[in-house]
Amino acid sequence: MIEENVKNLLEEVGTNPLGEKVTLVAAVKTQTVEDINRAIRAGITDIGDNHVQEFRDKYDFIEGNPHRHFIGHLQLNKVKYLIGRTYLYQSVDRMELAEEISKRSERAGVMSDCLIQINIGNEESKGGFEYDDGLAAYEKICALPALKVKGLMAMLPISDDEQFLRSLAKKMRELYDKLREKDADIEYLSMGMSGDWKLCVECGSNMVRLGTSIFGPRHYNNT
Ligand SMILES: *Cc1c(COP(=O)(O)O)cnc(C)c1O
Numbered sequence: 001m002i003e004e005n006v007k008n009l010l011e012e013v014g015t016n017p018l019g020e021k022v023t024l025v026a027a028v029k030t031q032t033v034e035d036i037n038r039a040i041r042a043g044i045t046d047i048g049d050n051h052v053q054e055f056r057d058k059y060d061f062i063e064g065n066p067h068r069h070f071i072g073h074l075q076l077n078k079v080k081y082l083i084g085r086t087y088l089y090q091s092v093d094r095m096e097l098a099e100e101i102s103k104r105s106e107r108a109g110v111m112s113d114c115l116i117q118i119n120i121g122n123e124e125s126k127g128g129f130e131y132d133d134g135l136a137a138y139e140k141i142c143a144l145p146a147l148k149v150k151g152l153m154a155m156l157p158i159s160d161d162e163q164f165l166r167s168l169a170k171k172m173r174e175l176y177d178k179l180r181e182k183d184a185d186i187e188y189l190s191m192g193m194s195g196d197w198k199l200c201v202e203c204g205s206n207m208v209r210l211g212t213s214i215f216g217p218r219h220y221n222n223t
Contacts, residue, residue, distance in 0.1 A: 121157030151188035173204035
């Protein structure tokens with residue numbers, strides 16, 4: 001039951017051990033408009049898309065005016081479809097993408113907000129800046145005229161080694177704190193999916209992106 005899942009998760013997610021409110025973003029890839037609207041009626045305030053085509057197809061049918069996040073890999077030639085409609089670009093994983101979002105935002109006369117995606121597990125299969133390049137990426141993006149950095153995003157690797165996962169999550173929080181010391185506008189550490197969000201929140205995440213635990217298994221035939 002989507003409604004019950006949302007109610008339970010909103011209660012469970014609560015605040016992290018640092019006393020920060022944790023924002024629950026519903027990861028809506030492959031979900032129907034009807035199911036997304038059910039989740040919103042049950043209390044979801046933020047939704048995150050992975051695919052531009054899906055985002056565009058569903059955009060006008062989503063009720064309740066939730067914050068729209070973009071959380072998937074984003075091709076440069078598709079940025080234009082998101083400008084002015086995206087609350088937070090969470091998956092800024094390379095400088096060219098940051099530059100394109102800033103350029104298009106400037107042209108449209110809007111400021112856009114983003115998170116810097118860090119490839120915390122150093123995985124081939126995942127995008128993102130290397131951990132050690134995070135600070136330099138922040139400085140470079142700050143120099144762009146129409147894109148503001150609001151924090152960091154990461155996906156932990158798949159692993160049974162909880163100690164290892166915790167060490168990575170804590171490293172992310174350390175980098176986040178370093179940025180926050182420099183910049184009062186840094187406010188989001190987006191880390192945690194259905195399988196690992198509790199661990200991530202315990203280590204200082206304040207934004208989780210949940211799909212399966214809200215909607216159940218994904219409907220890949222819908223896309
Ligand atoms: C799909 C997705 C999620 C949610 O994954 P679940 O395991 O279904 O909770 C979170 N973040 C990103 C970037 C995703 O693509």
